[in-house]
Every structure is written in C-alpha cells, then in structure tokens.
Amino acid sequence: MTETKPSPWRAPFAAEPLNATVTIPGSKSLSNRYLILAAMGTRPVTLVGLLRSRDTELMMGALESLGVSCTPDPDDGTTVVVAPPKNGVFTGRSSVFCGLAGTVMRFVPALALYADGPVRFDGDEQAYHRPMGPILDGLEQLGARIDYEGEKGRLPFTLTPPSRAVGGDVSIDSSSSSQFISGLLLAAPKLENGLKLTHTGDHLPSLPHIRMTMADLEAAGVAVRMDAHTWTVRHGSVQLPERVAVEPDLSNAAPFLGAALIAGGTVRVPNWPARTTQPGGLLPEYLERMGATVTVTETVDGARTLAVTSDGTIHGLGDFDMSAAGEIAPSLAALLVFADGPTSLTGIGHLRGHETNRLEALVTEIRRIGGAAEELADGIAIHPVDVERMHGAVMETYADHRMATFAAMLGLRIDGIDVVNVETTRKTIPDFVGLWTSMIGVARHR
Numbered sequence: 001m002t003e004t005k006p007s008p009w010r011a012p013f014a015a016e017p018l019n020a021t022v023t024i025p026g027s028k029s030l031s032n033r034y035l036i037l038a039a040m041g042t043r044p045v046t047l048v049g050l051l052r053s054r055d056t057e058l059m060m061g062a063l064e065s066l067g068v069s070c071t072p073d074p075d076d077g078t079t080v081v082v083a084p085p086k087n088g089v090f091t092g093r094s095s096v097f098c099g100l101a102g103t104v105m106r107f108v109p110a111l112a113l114y115a116d117g118p119v120r121f122d123g124d125e126q127a128y129h130r131p132m133g134p135i136l137d138g139l140e141q142l143g144a145r146i147d148y149e150g151e152k153g154r155l156p157f158t159l160t161p162p163s164r165a166v167g168g169d170v171s172i173d174s175s176s177s178s179q180f181i182s183g184l185l186l187a188a189p190k191l192e193n194g195l196k197l198t199h200t201g202d203h204l205p206s207l208p209h210i211r212m213t214m215a216d217l218e219a220a221g222v223a224v225r226m227d228a229h230t231w232t233v234r235h236g237s238v239q240l241p242e243r244v245a246v247e248p249d250l251s252n253a254a255p256f257l258g259a260a261l262i263a264g265g266t267v268r269v270p271n272w273p274a275r276t277t278q279p280g281g282l283l284p285e286y287l288e289r290m291g292a293t294v295t296v297t298e299t300v301d302g303a304r305t306l307a308v309t310s311d312g313t314i315h316g317l318g319d320f321d322m323s324a325a326g327e328i329a330p331s332l333a334a335l336l337v338f339a340d341g342p343t344s345l346t347g348i349g350h351l352r353g354h355e356t357n358r359l360e361a362l363v364t365e366i367r368r369i370g371g372a373a374e375e376l377a378d379g380i381a382i383h384p385v386d387v388e389r390m391h392g393a394v395m396e397t398y399a400d401h402r403m404a405t406f407a408a409m410l411g412l413r414i415d416g417i418d419v420v421n422v423e424t425t426r427k428t429i430p431d432f433v434g435l436w437t438s439m440i441g442v443a444r445h446r
Contacts, residue, residue, distance in 0.1 A: 008394055008418035009433065011411025012440045017265030017312075020439040021305075022256045024269055026051035026078065026246035027278055028428045032059045032103040033213060034246065036186050037220045038082035039068040039111065040238040049246040050080045054427045055101040062098065062108045066115060067091035092117020098155065100124045100355055100399060100427070105155060106135050106179040110187035113144060113165045122156040126399050129154070131353050134172040134180040141170045142191070167191025167235070175201035176353045181231065182213040188233035189222045199229040205350035208324050212277035219244075247273050250280025252429055254331035255405040256439060257283060257308040261292050261335055262412045264312035267439065272296065272306035279325035284308070286328075290335060291315045316341030316384065323347025329380075330402040333362050334409035336382040337371045337390075346379035355427075356398035365407065368393045369414055392416020401427040408436055 031051040036059075038045035050056060052072075060070040060080070067090055073079040085091070092115035098105035105123055109132075112119040133153030136146050143162030150156065167188070174180040181199060188195035204210075210231075214224045217233070220240045225232040253269045260267040273281070284294045284306060293309040316339040322329050326348040336343045351358035359375050366373040370390040372383040395407040397420055404425045411417030425432035 006421075006423070008420045009422040011408045011417040011419055012437060013415045014259070014263035014412040014440055018260055018263050018267055018439065019265050020441070021268040021270065022253075022435055022439050023271070024248040024250075024253045024256070025053070025429060027249040028053065028055050028252075029103070029209065029212060029249075029278065030216070030246050031056050032107065033182075033186065033216045034240065034244055035059050035063060035070070035082060036107050036111070037216060037238060037240050039063045039066070039084050040187070040190065041084050041220070042088065042237065042239060043242075044081050044083040045240045046243045047080050047082060047246060048078070048243060050078050051246065051249065051428065052077050053430050054099060055103065058097065058099040058101045058104050059108075062096045062104050065091070065094045065096050066108075066111060066119070088114070090115040092119055092161070095120045095122065098123035098127055100127045100130075102130065102177070102179055102354070105130065105132060106177065107183045107186055109135060109139060109159055110183050112159045113139065113142060113161050113187060114190055115161050118158050118160040120156065120158045124399070126355070127155050130355075131176050134174050134176070135183050138170045138172045138180065138184050138197070142167065165191050167193040167195050169196045169198070171198045171200050173201040174199045175203045175205070176350055178204065178206040178209045181210050185210075185213050185217060185224060185231060185233060189217070189236050189238050192235055194232070194234040197231045197233075204229060205323060205348075206279065206326055208277065208279040215277045247271075247276060247278065249428065250276065250278045250283060251325075251327045253280060254283055254328045255334075255409050256435070257287060257306075258331050258335050258409055259412055259439065260308040261287065261290060261310040261312070261314050262338060262409060263440075264310055266307055266309040268305050268307040270303065270305045272304045274304060280328055282325045283328060286332060289315070289317060290339070314339045317343040317345075319344050319346065321347045322379065326351055327402070330358060330362060330406040331409065333366070333380065333382060334406045337366055337385075337410060338387060338413060339382070339384055342381065342383045344376060344379060344381045346376065348380070349378040355400035356403065358400065358402065361396070361398050361400065361403055362406070365395050365403070368395060369410060369417070387413060390414050392418070394418045394420060397421050397424050399424055401425045401429070405432065408432075412440075
C-alpha cells in the first residue's frame with residue numbers, strides 16, 4: 001500500500017501588524033543536558049518546565065533503555081521525575097534510538113562507558129549523514145570499542161564499554177560541532193581519573209553551548225576548568241538539586257520575535273531570563289541592530305517579559321559574525337531576505353553538519369522564492385531584493401525544524417508559501433502551527 005504524504009501547510013500571510021504574547025516551551029539544550037545530569041546522580045531529580053518534544057522524548061527513551069526512570073507528572077507533562085539506576089550502573093545489552101537528535105547521538109554514547117554491557121545506537125536514516133567521528137574517537141581513547149555497521153564515524157554502531165572507565169587525557173577535533181566536547185564533559189565526572197580534554201582543531205563552533213554545559217555541570221556540583229581549548233574535569237559525584245526549573249528555549253523564540261520585524265507590530269515572550277547561558281540570549285541585541293525596539297517589563301514577583309516592536313523596517317547587518325549563536329542563523333536569514341542592505345553571516349560553516357546542510361538549504365529556498373543569496377566558505381550572503389519581485393512557492397524543510405520555521409517566517413510577507421513537512425517542528429516546538437496561527441490571529445490572515 002502506498003503511503004500518502006500530508007499536503008504542504010500554507011503559511012499564514014500577516015495582513016496587518018501583530019500584537020501577540022507567545023509562551024515558548026522549555027529549552028531543548030537545557031532540557032537534554034539536565035536529563036543527562038539527573039541520570040548520572042544518586043537520587044531522583046524533578047525537572048520543571050521540561051520541553052516535551054521529539055528530541056526530549058528521544059532522550060528520555062534513550063535513558064530508559066539504559067535503566068533510568070523518567071516519570072512525567074500526570075497533571076503536568078512538563079514536570080518529570082528522573083531517577084538514576086539504583087547502583088549507578090547503566091543497563092547494557094540494550095539499544096538506543098537517536099532519531100535525528102544531535103544531543104542524543106552525541107551525549108548518550110559517553111554514558112554507555114558506564115554500562116554493564118554493549119549498547120547499540122541507531123537513528124533515522126538522515127541521521128546516518130551526521131558526523132559522529134570525534135565523540136567516538138574520544139570514547140575509543142577512553143577504552144571503549146566501537147563496531148560500525150556502516151560508514152566509520154556514523155550511525156549505526158555498537159559501543160562496548162571498557163572493564164574500567166579510567167579516564168585521562170583525550171584529544172579530539174570538535175571543529176564540526178561543539179556537542180562532541182559537551183558530550184564528553186557531561187560524562188567526565190564518573191571517570192576514575194577524571195578527564196583532560198583537548199580540542200585539536202583551529203576552529204571551535206558555538207562556544208556558548210560549551211559554556212552552558214560547564215554551567216550545568218557546576219550546578220550539579222562538578223568543577224570544570226577551561227584553559228584555551230583544554231577542559232579539565234576531576235572525578236567526583238554528580239547531583240543536580242532536588243528540583244530544577246528549565247528556562248524557555250530562547251532560540252525557539254527567534255521566529256516569533258522576528259515575526260514582529262517582518263509583519264510589524266509587537267510580539268512579547270514571557271519568562272525571559274535575566275541571565276542565561278543560552279546562545280539565544282543574544283537575540284534581543286541582534287534584533288535591535290536590525291531596527292527593532294526591545295523592551296523588558298518585570299512584575300513584582302520577578303517574572304520578566306521581553307517585547308519586540310517594529311514598523312516592518314529591517315536593516316542589513318553587513319559582515320556579521322554569528323559564531324556565538326549559529327542555531328538562530330536560519331531565523332535571522334528569514335529577516336534578512338527583507339532587509340534594506342546586504343548581510344554576510346559568517347562563523348557558521350558548521351551548520352553544514354546539522355539536520356541538513358543548512359547553508360545550502362537556506363540558499364536554495366531563498367532563491368526558490370525569488371530572493372538572492374549564496375554560500376560562503378564559512379556562512380551565507382543575503383542580498384536585498386524588492387519584495388514585489390518575490391513570490392510564493394512550495395518550500396522544502398529537509399526534515400529540519402529550523403528550515404520549517406524559516407519558511408513560515410517568509411510566509412508572513414510573501415503570500416502563497418507552502419511548507420513541506422511542517423510537523424518536523426515537533427523536534428523542539430510541540431505545537432508550532434498552533435502557536436504561530438494564534439500569534440497572527442485567524443481573523444487577520446488570508
């Protein structure tokens with residue numbers, strides 16, 4: 001029987017300025033790091049505001065395969081109690097399914113060092129193209145054996161842990177993803193001699209994500225020292241506080257706050273943190289540089305709401321280094337399609353190794369609707385084109401959630417944008433379509 005694919009989703013066109021408040025679900029990056037750290041502890045941890053999306057469900061499923069208990073509150077699914085294995089040993093002779101989640105395929109293998117038998121890792125077919133070599137190289141240096149079923153350095157594979165996880169010095173080239181560093185750091189405290197981890201490449205993408213990992217480890221009682229491109233973690237216990245609140249995903253706020261610049265008007269996001277390790281925390285600064293007005297209001301109980309207001313004018317950024325927050329590059333690219341000047345987003349060559357080659361995909365889809373863009377060695381250049389020369393089209397998403405939200409953003413100002421597989425947004429935003437449609441207002445789009 002032939003499987004029927006769902007029809008593309010028609011992205012709503014904004015017929016008038018926006019005036020909306022959008023509550024963003026919890027951070028995927030923090031949610032999956034907290035899940036890992038909770039699994040490595042000695043007593044249960046309650047995670048409040050945990051993102052419930054495909055990536056976090058895959059992480060919880062992976063941890064449960066290793067003997068960890070993840071129990072959602074029956075009345076509030078975003079509150080989850082995580083209980084580590086009673087003896088601190090993960091279950092071997094098991095299988096972990098990674099889907100297309102980078103944090104699962106790059107963080108969980110290090111936990112398998114502490115399993116009592118081999119662990120097989122597999123994922124979506126598209127995940128077979130995502131690089132895994134550096135993390136697996138590091139685990140081999142720590143005594144693990146990796147048996148590949150296909151291409152070396154890629155899924156699927158089976159990891160057999162060493163008889164003792166001794167630790168010591170490890171050197172890897174993490175130029176293609178900071179997740180390789182984070183994956184080893186998260187598991188390092190259980191190594192008998194700790195870990196001294198050195199990055200050997202000339203370029204290290206997304207250092208803020210590594211700093212996030214370091215801060216989360218410190219919240220679990222683990223000291224991490226960073227010296228240039230070397231990290232040192234001593235052997236010790238890992239234990240998050242009994243109750244941990246997860247911040248909203250600030251990178252997932254980017255399409256919604258960016259919508260205020262494309263359509264005009266105001267979009268507000270509640271619970272914006274005063275301080276954060278999330279790269280998305282740079283978003284307000286970027287939007288101000290593009291011409292928006294950004295304000296923060298605070299209630300008596302300390303809750304903060306960030307608001308972005310615009311008249312629809314968007315300024316180009318010229319030569320702009322995005323290395324600190326590459327994950328929001330697709331959202332900025334959508335804004336820059338409508339900018340009044342050219343922009344070269346650089347420092348994001350590593351986006352070629354995400355769910356898809358995001359740089360190639362962005363150029364392809366911008367050209368598909370009549371825009372002008374080209375790939376650079378380390379990024380993407382976007383040139384201004386009169387919006388009247390652009391047109392609707394069926395836009396591909398490449399199984400990439402950020403390409404889907406990118407397309408939806410274009411649809412605010414270009415009528416007739418149809419998005420293939422918009423459901424890929426469930427990776428990090430469980431109800432993107434509902435939130436997006438509510439933001440625009442059913443009565444205000446055609």
